[in-house]
Amino acid sequence: MVEGEYVLLYLDQRRTYLVKVEAGKTFHTHKGFIKLDDLIGREYGSTVASSLSVQFTVLKPLLRDYIMKSVRRTQIMYPKDIALIIVYSGIGPGSHVVEAGTGTGALTTALAHFVRPNGRVYSYEVRGEFLETAEKNIRRAGLAEFVTLKNKDITVGIDETNVDAVVLDMATPWLVVPHAYKALKPCGTIVSFSPTIDQTVKTVEALRENSFIDIETVECLVRGIQTERGKTRPQTLMTAHTGYITFARKALKPSLNNEVCSYSGCEANHQSQQPS
Numbered sequence: 001m002v003e004g005e006y007v008l009l010y011l012d013q014r015r016t017y018l019v020k021v022e023a024g025k026t027f028h029t030h031k032g033f034i035k036l037d038d039l040i041g042r043e044y045g046s047t048v049a050s051s052l053s054v055q056f057t058v059l060k061p062l063l064r065d066y067i068m069k070s071v072r073r074t075q076i077m078y079p080k081d082i083a084l085i086i087v088y089s090g091i092g093p094g095s096h097v098v099e100a101g102t103g104t105g106a107l108t109t110a111l112a113h114f115v116r117p118n119g120r121v122y123s124y125e126v127r128g129e130f131l132e133t134a135e136k137n138i139r140r141a142g143l144a145e146f147v148t149l150k151n152k153d154i155t156v157g158i159d160e161t162n163v164d165a166v167v168l169d170m171a172t173p174w175l176v177v178p179h180a181y182k183a184l185k186p187c188g189t190i191v192s193f194s195p196t197i198d199q200t201v202k203t204v205e206a207l208r209e210n211s212f213i214d215i216e217t218v219e220c221l222v223r224g225i226q227t228e229r230g231k232t233r234p235q236t237l238m239t240a241h242t243g244y245i246t247f248a249r250k251a252l253k254p255s256l257n258n259e260v261c262s263y264s265g266c267e268a269n270h271q272s273q274q275p276s
Contacts (some may be wrong), residue, residue, distance in 0.1 A: 076106035105134030
């Protein structure tokens with residue numbers, strides 16, 4: 001470990017701490033303080049003792065650690081939902097993705113992680129104070145170079161064109177659907193996360209009206225398991241409903257039906273539409 005890196009100090013499964021390694025500073029916990037100087041030069045996986053001789057394991061932070069340890073001004077999207085969004089939308093290295101709203105940047109961080117090294121995330125947010133928090137979270141994860149934060153109302157329009165995916169986590173996603181259609185490549189995907197079924201129904205109706213197909217809505221529930229010989233059972237508490245996730249793909253309108261959409265690459269052959 002070197003100065004300036006972030007580490008995860010692990011006490012137990014419920015108590016972990018994301019800390020920046022800085023010379024001359026200490027990190028205080030209810031189990032005593034840790035001199036951050038002591039972390040410099042150590043290997044990940046090693047242990048360090050607090051001032052009360054309590055052992056902490058020093059781990060390299062994972063993407064989920066940066067997400068769950070985000071500084072929060074709003075509710076964050078959980079890894080269970082983010083995982084479905086990434087896989088169902090086809091987002092990967094090189095993808096160009098439009099996102100709204102940014103919130104605390106948890107989903108933005110995940111999207112940026114997966115579009116590396118030559119993709120980009122364009123994230124729209126109307127609240128300037130949210131963008132300030134999101135920028136700090138994204139920068140802490142080392143992903144700022146792959147993100148453009150925009151203090152704009154996406155319901156007015158999308159600046160980008162020829163993008164691979166549009167991902168929405170906002171109160172009125174149905175208002176963005178026509179703009180998303182214009183911004184997406186042929187066969188591009190749109191994803192909308194909504195906490196209520198009323199929002200979801202309005203969004204699905206808008207998708208059908210705007211030539212989107214393969215429309216699917218899912219809900220992801222995750223239940224942990226207490227695993228111990230003779231006592232294995234589902235945990236009493238679980239992360240249940242967080243939201244409904246709707247996926248769809250852009251189909252070409254009849255006036256463009258001579259444009260060929262390849263399932264494997266989703267590349268357009270129509271000469272009148274050129275990537276911007």
